[in-house]
Amino acid sequence: MNKFTVGIVVFPGSNCDRDVYWALYGCLDIKTKFIWHESSDLSGIDAIVLPGGFSYGDYLRCGAVARFSPLINSLYDFVKSGRKVLGICNGFQILTESGFLPGALSANKNLNFICKDVPLEITSSKGGWFIKDNENNHINLPIAHGEGRYYCDNDTYKELVDNELIALKYLENLNGSSWDIAGIINKKGNVLGLMPHPERACDKTIGGIDGLHTLMSLIT
């Protein structure tokens, strides 16, 4: 086992925290620690995952209440220190609500909860979260959300493009996201938010390993 410790934040209503634990510890042998959202102690933690789920029942807006937890408050210094933060699905929604990433997530265009493996294009290698090369930039990851339609205005989109901050795009845009955006990175490169679930694609026996690199990059 390596020396890094990844913290998995647990909010009331998180439901992918155990999946992330399995992917990190079970598949990648990375030491993990569950952190209750009311804790603000991130000492000894090298990277953080905000997992998927329905924090606070998604009341008001997805992620709107979770952003006021003590843990999110201490995340600002954590991110400033350059350590990595990965927000998956509800975690992505929390990152946009908290201002770590621009834009917002809203109800899917067809109003359905969409649960499906989808083809994606890697559009940036910034931060090392994904490998973009000239040969094959396509991966498949599962999505499972009702409110994953990414929205940002034209100026924000231009900034995302100019700084290579769009990490992933849907090749099949089922939720109606602006410009097919599935995941974005902050300017520093140490925060990634995405709607697809890399932690559910870390074992061949359950359908694929296209998510392994992203989780591994938490400690590299």
Added chain:
Amino acid sequence: MKVSIRLRPSVLDPAGEAIKSAANKLGVDGINSLRIGKLIEINLNGVEEKDIERKIELLCDRLFANKVIEDYEYSFKKIDE
């Protein structure tokens, strides 16, 4: 105090579109657009009048609405007890 929150005009409201379609099926025509918002009612007590607007702005700006996709407006009235 009443706060209403609406999706910005540039943001698609798929739920509003679905209700509009149902309204047409009900036989009500002439609906040009239909958009769904939220209404929050708050009863304040013991807050000085000069502080009310500052407090409500803070709530709207930081909690009730996400200004990337939503607009808000509010009104309040004094209730004598």
